[in-house]
Amino acid sequence: MSVAADIVSVRDVRNEMMKRAETAALEFLEKEYKRWYAVDPEAGATIESIADLMRAGGKRVRPEFCLSGYLAAGGDPEGHAIVSAAVALEFLHASALIHDDVFDESAVRRGAPTVHVKYSELHRSRGWQGESPRFGESVAVLAGDLALVYADIFMADAMPAATAAWGDVRAELMVGQHLDVVAAARYSGNPRLSRTIAQLKSGNYTIHRPLLIGALVAGRSDLSAPFEAYGLAVGEAFQLRDDLLDMFGDTDTLGKPAQLDLERHKMTLVLSLAIERDPAVRALIDAPDAAPARLQQALLDSDTAREVEKHIGELVARGGAALADADLEPGWHEELLALADAVAYRDK
Numbered sequence: 001m002s003v004a005a006d007i008v009s010v011r012d013v014r015n016e017m018m019k020r021a022e023t024a025a026l027e028f029l030e031k032e033y034k035r036w037y038a039v040d041p042e043a044g045a046t047i048e049s050i051a052d053l054m055r056a057g058g059k060r061v062r063p064e065f066c067l068s069g070y071l072a073a074g075g076d077p078e079g080h081a082i083v084s085a086a087v088a089l090e091f092l093h094a095s096a097l098i099h100d101d102v103f104d105e106s107a108v109r110r111g112a113p114t115v116h117v118k119y120s121e122l123h124r125s126r127g128w129q130g131e132s133p134r135f136g137e138s139v140a141v142l143a144g145d146l147a148l149v150y151a152d153i154f155m156a157d158a159m160p161a162a163t164a165a166w167g168d169v170r171a172e173l174m175v176g177q178h179l180d181v182v183a184a185a186r187y188s189g190n191p192r193l194s195r196t197i198a199q200l201k202s203g204n205y206t207i208h209r210p211l212l213i214g215a216l217v218a219g220r221s222d223l224s225a226p227f228e229a230y231g232l233a234v235g236e237a238f239q240l241r242d243d244l245l246d247m248f249g250d251t252d253t254l255g256k257p258a259q260l261d262l263e264r265h266k267m268t269l270v271l272s273l274a275i276e277r278d279p280a281v282r283a284l285i286d287a288p289d290a291a292p293a294r295l296q297q298a299l300l301d302s303d304t305a306r307e308v309e310k311h312i313g314e315l316v317a318r319g320g321a322a323l324a325d326a327d328l329e330p331g332w333h334e335e336l337l338a339l340a341d342a343v344a345y346r347d348k
Contacts, residue, residue, distance in 0.1 A: 010331040013077050014067050021063055021086040025054055028087075028150070049115045049143040050150070053094050056110035061238075061343060062089040062210045065231075068339065069214025072332035073223055082217045084157035088166075089210055091151035096173060096205075098144035102137050103181060104264050111255045116140035161216045169209035176200030183267040189275030189285065190267065195236070198269045202242070203235025207343070222327070229322035230336065236269075237315040237344035240308050243270035245348065247299060254348050262292040274304040316340045 029051040036043040063086035070082045100106075101114040108114060113121070120136025128135070148170075155166050179197045183190070208231025215223040245254060246261045247270065261268050274281040281302060284295050299305070319340045323333055 010071060010329075010335050014064070014071055017067050017071075017077060017083060017086070018060065018063060021067075021083045021090070022054075022060075024083060024154075025087045025090060026051065028154075029054065032150075045119070045139060046143040046146045049098070049118070049139070050091075050094055050147050052112065053097065053110065053115070054090070056112055058093075058110060059346075060090065061206055062093055063087070065207050065339070066210035066214045068332070068336065069211035069223070069227060070218045071214075072328045072336065073215040073218035073220035074329050075214070075218030079217070081157045082214060084154045085162060085213055085217055088151045088153075088155035088158070089213070091147045091154060092170065092173070095144045095147035095151065096177070098140050098147065099177070102140050102144075103177070104260060104266075106257055106260055108251070108256050114140070115143050158213065158217050161219070162213045165209055165213050165216060169205055169213075172200045172204045172209075176205070180266070184265045187265045187267060187285065189272045189282065191269070191272045191276055194267055194269040194272035197267075198236055198239040199232060202239035203232040205235075206238055207231040207235040226322050226326040230319040230340075233315045233319035233322065234340045234343060237312045237319070237340070240269060240312050240315075241344055241346060243268040244305060244308060245346075247271075247296060248305070249348070259292055259296060262295055270304060270308055271299075273308065274299055274302055277307070278302040278304065312344050316344050 029047055033044045033047040033051065036047060066086045066089050067082065070079070070085075071077065075082055097109060098115050101109055102116050106114055107117050116133075116136040116139065118136070119139040120132045123130075123135040124132040155162065158166075176197050176199075179193065180201065183193055183197060208228050211227040211231050212224055215221070215227060243261065246258060246268070249258045251258045257263075260266075261271070271281075271285075275285055276282075278298070281295070281298050281304070284298050320337050323336055326333070328336075
């Protein structure tokens with residue numbers, strides 16, 4: 001069989017497993033909604049919020065890498081535990097998105113109102129007591145927490161093989177979120193801290209840990225080192241692309257507000273590097289009235305984007321090199337290289 005045929009074959013298998021995971025998640029949410037709606041119609045609101053977010057689509061990067069790690073390690077495509085693990089990672093992601101939108105005061109996610117905005121408007125329209133924004137944020141926090149509970153329920157099927165890795169990825173995500181909030185408050189360029197945040201919130205959480213969980217469920221702990229090296233490099237490339245898209249993309253394409261990181265003073269890795277290398281960008285950051293539009297123009301005028309694009313290419317190459325000697329199933333070296341390109345050079 002040719003390399004191209006191998007790639008098509010492994011993708012077909014993974015895509016079928018992705019469908020199983022999505023079906024499992026939505027069927028579970030439907031049962032949960034009916035269960036709690038029977039207790040009280042309002043009790044289904046948090047489940048409905050999670051289900052709406054899941055139905056709206058998304059890149060499904062984490063389950064895709066989890067299933068890829070499993071299949072690359074020789075896992076059985078008919079396995080049940082790995083599908084549950086993939087669902088767990090998507091619930092974890094839903095939890096992070098719902099909470100992140102509260103932190104960032106974002107109004108749109110995947111082309112629809114964010115959870116806290118939706119319920120704030122509902123509160124206002126019904127004339128309920130209290131502050132509408134606080135109500136919306138409260139519902140969103142609870143919905144995000146419930147998504148995390150559901151993640152644990154599904155990941156239980158993959159235990160004990162994935163116990164330690166699952167604990168790590170949840171802890172890393174929370175610590176990364178905290179550092180992200182602190183960095184935005186400080187608003188001073190620190191490439192080392194920004195890289196740490198990117199590693200915790202993207203390198204580990206998006207690619208490294210999902211790949212590792214897949215390999216561990218398949219019984220291949222020997223792949224931990226190459227998957228970590230690949231995951232951290234490609235994860236940083238993923239985050240750098242995310243930063244560039246936020247800075248220079250548009251809301252309609254992204255399905256969420258563009259330039260939000262600039263408006264919310266998020267000290268992204270790209271911005272931190274620009275501050276370090278360009279005095280004009282540094283001057284705007286230090287100014288008390290640095291308008292996002294002026295900062296965006298300064299970034300456009302600088303060489304930052306070009307330098308970051310070059311670095312993304314280097315990271316993708318580094319990720320590929322990390323797999324050179326890894327003992328993977330046929331077609332998976334090539335497919336993981338293709339996945340690295342897909343996440344590093346995406347347009348949304």
